[in-house]
Amino acid sequence: MQPDPVKLQLLDAALPHVAFEGWSPAIFEAAVAEVGIDPAHAATLCPRGAVDLAVLYHQQGDAAMVAAMKTADLTGMRYSEKVAHAIRLRLDAAADKEAVRRGTTLFALPHMAPDGAKLIWGTADAIWTALGDTSDDINWYSKRSILSAVYGSVVLYWLGDTSDGSATDAFIARRIDNVMQFEKMKAQINANPLFKPLTGPLERLAASVKAPNQMPDLNDLPGMWRDH
DSSP, X not given: OOOOHHHHHHHHHXXXXXXXXXXXXXXXXXXXXXXXXXXXXXXXXXXXXXXXXXXXXXXXXXXXXXXXXXXXXXXXXXXXXXXXXXXXXXXXXXXXXXXXXXXXXXXXXXXXXXXXHHHHHHHHHHHHHHTTOOOOSHHHHHHHHHHHHHHHHHHHHHHHOOSSSHHHHXXXXXXXXXXXXXXXXXXXXXXXXXXXXXXXXXHHHHHTOOSTTOOOOGGGSOHHHHTX
């Protein structure tokens, strides 16, 4: 679903000031005044003010990455290379490091952490969907969980990268290599009959994730997992 055009106008008006003021109430009020809309209407579009604009900024980055993936030439790339390319395209879509930095600070706050986790999960889901992932079992969940962790660490590294981007590219490659090693280990575990009793709980956990961008409810985890 396309975002409301007025909401996009508010985002465009806020972005030049985010580096100095963060995703703050003052920024939202200034954006409302600049766009020239009724504050009551703005509050309807963004009940949480600038927080909702920060969420929209992240989601627009996901959308830009998906659009870029549709025209990307992935011919001859291994799957791991396709994932790395998608991550790079997502970073390119972020563009404004200061806006991302301020957003990272915002969503690191304890009461905002669930929103931040959901956004990162949404990015991981967008990447796998763009790559044509059709898994509908535990792999659907594990792929997004692992990529969420990878992407989160990549963003933090990218924010501190003062190179031409080559350092971030190398970091992405290292993280994905780590994941590939983990996948090899997971395949060995899955092939071991001693671990068969765990597959049932894992499958039920995967089934609890019913829609893209929906994090699993921790209450659905088996008790033995919650307690350890």
